[in-house]
Amino acid sequence: MTVVLEEAFRHVPASDPVADPARRAEMDAILEAHAGRPGAAMVVLNELQSRLGHVSPAMQAYVAQRLRVPVSAIHGVVTFYSYFTIRPRGKHTVKLCMGTACYVGGTPQLIDKAKQLLGISPGDTTADGALTLELCRCVGACSQAPVATVDDEVFGRLRPNKLQQLLRRYQPGGHAAPAKEE
Numbered sequence: 001m002t003v004v005l006e007e008a009f010r011h012v013p014a015s016d017p018v019a020d021p022a023r024r025a026e027m028d029a030i031l032e033a034h035a036g037r038p039g040a041a042m043v044v045l046n047e048l049q050s051r052l053g054h055v056s057p058a059m060q061a062y063v064a065q066r067l068r069v070p071v072s073a074i075h076g077v078v079t080f081y082s083y084f085t086i087r088p089r090g091k092h093t094v095k096l097c098m099g100t101a102c103y104v105g106g107t108p109q110l111i112d113k114a115k116q117l118l119g120i121s122p123g124d125t126t127a128d129g130a131l132t133l134e135l136c137r138c139v140g141a142c143s144q145a146p147v148a149t150v151d152d153e154v155f156g157r158l159r160p161n162k163l164q165q166l167l168r169r170y171q172p173g174g175h176a177a178p179a180k181e182e
């Protein structure tokens with residue numbers, strides 16, 4: 001089994017947890033604790049996301065092999081739930097709402113501004129690991145459109161200049177406990 005896995009994961013990037021002995025041992029411990037139990041795949045994936053910060057394609061394949069389930073089943077879970085990410089997130093996650101009210105209210109302009117300020121596109125993380133930029137569906141604050149969230153906080157009636165102020169607070173040297181928008 002070990003030889004088969006080594007062969008299958010020979011081309012995995014060195015930065016991937018599957019290729020790193022310490023993090024792979026952590027994966028193995030999680031898998032061994034839950035393998036064979038009902039709902040093992042979901043529990044294992046939750047723990048991997050929580051402890052290793054993401055579930056890469058190689059991690060998905062590794063889990064599938066160890067739990068003896070199709071990779072497609074694991075991939076389906078990871079892509080269905082927004083909790084899971086296939087790449088490591090930054091220290092803070094900024095999400096711009098793409099719901100109808102926010103889209104009409106100015107989210108496209110906020111996306112342009114965020115790309116300009118951070119130098120990344122939605123789905124990416126800044127090189128310093130401070131911020132991940134994502135798009136999301138309606139967060140239920142449509143009356144304050146356009147809306148962004150930073151981690152668990154919601155910020156409404158954003159304009160590009162306010163977004164700039166908001167992002168600064170979460171970048172190195174900023175104050176990561178921002179006041180609510182007025």
Ligand code: FES
Pocket residue numbers: 097098099100101102103137138139140141142143145147
């Ligand atoms: S559409 Fe953005 S919060 Fe509802």
